[in-house]
Amino acid sequence: xxxxQIFDNYSKFFERTxxxxxxxxxxxxxxxxxxxxxxxxxxxxxxxxDCSYCRDCYVCSDCYVCSDCxxxxxxxxCSDCxxxxxxxCCYYCSNCSDCSNCSDCSxxxxxxxxxxxxxxxxxxxxxxxxxxxxxxxxxxQMGCHLRTREDWEKDFWNNPQEFPNNGDKxxxxxxxxxxxxxxxxxxxxxxxxxxx
Numbered sequence: 415x416x417x418x419q420i421f422d423n424y425s426k427f428f429e430r431t432x433x434x435x436x437x438x439x440x441x442x443x444x445x446x447x448x449x450x451x452x453x454x455x456x457x458x459x460x461x462x463x464d465c466s467y468c469r470d471c472y473v474c475s476d477c478y479v480c481s482d483c484x485x486x487x488x489x490x491x492c493s494d495c496x497x498x499x500x501x502x503c504c505y506y507c508s509n510c511s512d513c514s515n516c517s518d519c520s521x522x523x524x525x526x527x528x529x530x531x532x533x534x535x536x537x538x539x540x541x542x543x544x545x546x547x548x549x550x551x552x553x554x555q556m557g558c559h560l561r562t563r564e565d566w567e568k569d570f571w572n573n574p575q576e577f578p579n580n581g582d583k584x585x586x587x588x589x590x591x592x593x594x595x596x597x598x599x600x601x602x603x604x605x606x607x608x609x610x
Contacts, residue, residue: 473485
């Protein structure tokens with residue numbers, strides 16, 4: 415169990431000798447009287463609440479086993495992220511939500527209000543999310559890659575390092591996920607037409 419202490423500001427916290435000590439600001443301590451309990455399993459984190467086994471994080475909440483993140487919430491096993499929520503095993507991302515196994519992403523899966531979408535899990539390595547925005551635009555997100563349907567159809571094999579067009583099992587599963595996403599988009603279009 416690591417200690418959590420009140421520091422006047424982040425600069426004072428940064429200067430501490432024992433880097434495993436967690437720190438909170440006076441204002442945070444006032445709002446969170448149980449700040450010690452909320453940080454008992456964390457190490458070197460600042461103004462975090464209800465996190466567990468996190469390390470060197472800054473102003474996060476409800477995260478688990480994360481490190482070097484700031485302003486995140488409800489994330490699990492992420493590192494070096496900023497302003498993310500409900501993410502899993504991501505790193506170097508910012509302002510993302512509901513992501514899994516992403517890296518170097520920004521506003522990943524930020525689905526606009528009024529959109530219709532589906533999340534396909536387990537078809538291939540990552541989550542596949544086809545969506546139709548309120549303006550009718552069709553988008554598909556595969557892992558970290560968010561592109562229009564048109565762009566995917568023009569150039570599906572956009573990640574040759576991880577998924578080369580060589581017929582291997584992982585690439586075939588990715589292609590299957592894409593085809594299912596297209597079928598879902600087409601089905602939504604047909605259903606919308608039938609309602610008119």
